[in-house]
Amino acid sequence: MAGTAAPAPSASESEDAGVFSRAYRSLSIGIFLVILFIALEATAVGTAMPVVARELDGVSMYAFAFSGYFTTSLFGMVLAGQWSDLRGPLGSLTTGIATFAVGLLLSGMAGSMWSFLLGRAVQGFGGGLAFVALYVVVGRAYPERLQPAVMATAAAGWAIPSVVGPLAAGAITEHIGWRWVFLSITVLLLFPLALVLPKTRRLASSTAEADGPGPLDLRRIRLALALSLGVGLLQYAAHVSSWFSVVPAVSGAALLVPAVLGLLPQGTYRAARGLPSVVLLRGVAAGSLIAAESFVPLMLVTQRGLSPTLAGLSLTAGGLTWTLGSWVQSRPSLEPYRERLMTACMVVVAVSILALPSVLIEAVPVWSVVVAWALVCFGTGLVTSSSSVLLLQLSAPEEAGANSAALAISDGLSNVILLAAGGAAFAALGGGAVTHSTTVASGSHPVAFAAVFLAMAGVALVGVWVTTRLKATPVVRGRCEI
Incomplete structure (x- = not known):
C-alpha cells in the first residue's frame, strides 16, 4: 500500500530501546540538530534585523522580513504533507533543508533589501517542507511508545535557541557582521543532514518511493x-x-x-471530536502564547521602566519550562492521563496569562512576571508536544503528512490572527503602534495592556474546553467521529 511504513528495527534490536539507543541514536540526534539550527536562525534574526534594515536601506520593509518567511512556509507545509504521504518524507526533508540553506545564503549575501526578502521567502518555503516532513519521520520511524519522548527532544531543540540565540546573534552582529548570523548556520546544517537522511531512508521510507509517484491533489x-x-x-x-x-x-x-x-480537517472550526479538536487546540495554545509574549517586554519597558535587555530576559525562563513541560508529557506513566494533563495545563496557561498585567500595579514585584511566564510556557510546552503525539496516534501512515501539515497551519495562522487582533485592540485602547522592534510611545495606556492579556486568557479558556473533545472512537484510524 502506498502509505505503508518501512519495516522497523528487529525485535531484538528495538526491545527496550529508547530514543537515544543504538537503533535510533543518529536519527534522534539529527532531528534535534535540524530543529536546533532552524530555531537558532528564527530566534536570532530578530536581533540582527535592525542592523540589516539600516545597512540595506530597507527600514520601510522591515516587517516583511518576518511575514515573507511565514507566507511561503504555509505553502511549503501543505506541499510537504502531500509529498510525504505519496512518496515518503525523505524527498521533502532533503529538499526542505537544502532550500532553507539556499535561503540563508541568499539572505547572508544580499546586496539590497529586496534580495534579502527573497532569501527570507526561500527560507520559509524550505522550513515548511522540512518541519512537516520531520513529523512524518517521527510517525513512521519510531514506535508509538517513543513518540512522546521524540517530541520532548524536539522541544529542547527550540528551548536552547530561545535562551542563547538573541545573545549569540547580538555578539556576531556587533563583532563579525550580521551576514554571518545567516551564513554560519548554512555550514552547520550539513552535519544533521548526514545523520538524518540515511536513517530516514531505512526507517521512514514507504513502498511508494519504489512504486513511483502518486498523483498530486491539485x-x-x-x-x-x-x-x-x-x-x-x-x-x-x-x-x-x-x-x-x-x-x-x-x-x-x-x-x-x-x-x-x-x-484543515472537517469540523475543526467547531471543535469536532478527535483529530479536528487536536488541530484546533494546537492553534489556540500557540496563538494565545505568541500574542501574549509579544506584549510582555513592551509592558515592562513602558510601564515599569526596564531596559529592553532586561525585559527580554524576563522571557528566557519560559524556554526552559517549555522543555520541562514537553519532558513531563513524555513520561510513560502519565500516558493514561494525557488528556487530563492537557486540560489542567490550559487552565494554568489561562490563569497565568491573566496574572501578567498585575505588574501594572506598582506594588507588584517585576519578578512575578517571570514566574507567571514560566508557568505559561510549561503548560503550552506540554500541550503542544501532546497535540503532536495525539495527531500521530490518530493518523494512518498515509495520512500523517496531510494531518501534520494541518497542525502546522493551525499553529501558524493562529499566531498571525491573534497577534493582529491583539495589536488592533492595543492600538484602539491607546497603546500605540506595535512593531518587531517593540518600540512604542512611553505614554501607552495601561488599560491597553490589560485588555490584550484578558483577551488571550479568554482564548486559553476556550482551549480548556477543546481539551475535553480530544478523545474519539474512530472506526478507521485517522477518521474521527463528529
Missing part, C-alpha cells in the same frame, strides 16, 4: 497557494496606512477563509 495545491496569497495580502494591508488597505484586506480574507476550510 485542489490542495490551489488551496495552499490561496492560503499563502491570502495571508500575504492581509499582512500587507496591516502595514498600509491608508484607506487603500481595505482592498488587499478584503481580497486576502476572500482567499484565506475557503483555503483554511479546505485544508
Whole structure:
C-alpha cells in the first residue's frame, strides 16, 4: 500500500530501546540538530534585523522580513504533507533543508533589501517542507511508545535557541557582521543532514518511493497557494496606512477563509471530536502564547521602566519550562492521563496569562512576571508536544503528512490572527503602534495592556474546553467521529 511504513528495527534490536539507543541514536540526534539550527536562525534574526534594515536601506520593509518567511512556509507545509504521504518524507526533508540553506545564503549575501526578502521567502518555503516532513519521520520511524519522548527532544531543540540565540546573534552582529548570523548556520546544517537522511531512508521510507509517484491533489495545491496569497495580502494591508488597505484586506480574507476550510480537517472550526479538536487546540495554545509574549517586554519597558535587555530576559525562563513541560508529557506513566494533563495545563496557561498585567500595579514585584511566564510556557510546552503525539496516534501512515501539515497551519495562522487582533485592540485602547522592534510611545495606556492579556486568557479558556473533545472512537484510524 502506498502509505505503508518501512519495516522497523528487529525485535531484538528495538526491545527496550529508547530514543537515544543504538537503533535510533543518529536519527534522534539529527532531528534535534535540524530543529536546533532552524530555531537558532528564527530566534536570532530578530536581533540582527535592525542592523540589516539600516545597512540595506530597507527600514520601510522591515516587517516583511518576518511575514515573507511565514507566507511561503504555509505553502511549503501543505506541499510537504502531500509529498510525504505519496512518496515518503525523505524527498521533502532533503529538499526542505537544502532550500532553507539556499535561503540563508541568499539572505547572508544580499546586496539590497529586496534580495534579502527573497532569501527570507526561500527560507520559509524550505522550513515548511522540512518541519512537516520531520513529523512524518517521527510517525513512521519510531514506535508509538517513543513518540512522546521524540517530541520532548524536539522541544529542547527550540528551548536552547530561545535562551542563547538573541545573545549569540547580538555578539556576531556587533563583532563579525550580521551576514554571518545567516551564513554560519548554512555550514552547520550539513552535519544533521548526514545523520538524518540515511536513517530516514531505512526507517521512514514507504513502498511508494519504489512504486513511483502518486498523483498530486491539485485542489490542495490551489488551496495552499490561496492560503499563502491570502495571508500575504492581509499582512500587507496591516502595514498600509491608508484607506487603500481595505482592498488587499478584503481580497486576502476572500482567499484565506475557503483555503483554511479546505485544508484543515472537517469540523475543526467547531471543535469536532478527535483529530479536528487536536488541530484546533494546537492553534489556540500557540496563538494565545505568541500574542501574549509579544506584549510582555513592551509592558515592562513602558510601564515599569526596564531596559529592553532586561525585559527580554524576563522571557528566557519560559524556554526552559517549555522543555520541562514537553519532558513531563513524555513520561510513560502519565500516558493514561494525557488528556487530563492537557486540560489542567490550559487552565494554568489561562490563569497565568491573566496574572501578567498585575505588574501594572506598582506594588507588584517585576519578578512575578517571570514566574507567571514560566508557568505559561510549561503548560503550552506540554500541550503542544501532546497535540503532536495525539495527531500521530490518530493518523494512518498515509495520512500523517496531510494531518501534520494541518497542525502546522493551525499553529501558524493562529499566531498571525491573534497577534493582529491583539495589536488592533492595543492600538484602539491607546497603546500605540506595535512593531518587531517593540518600540512604542512611553505614554501607552495601561488599560491597553490589560485588555490584550484578558483577551488571550479568554482564548486559553476556550482551549480548556477543546481539551475535553480530544478523545474519539474512530472506526478507521485517522477518521474521527463528529
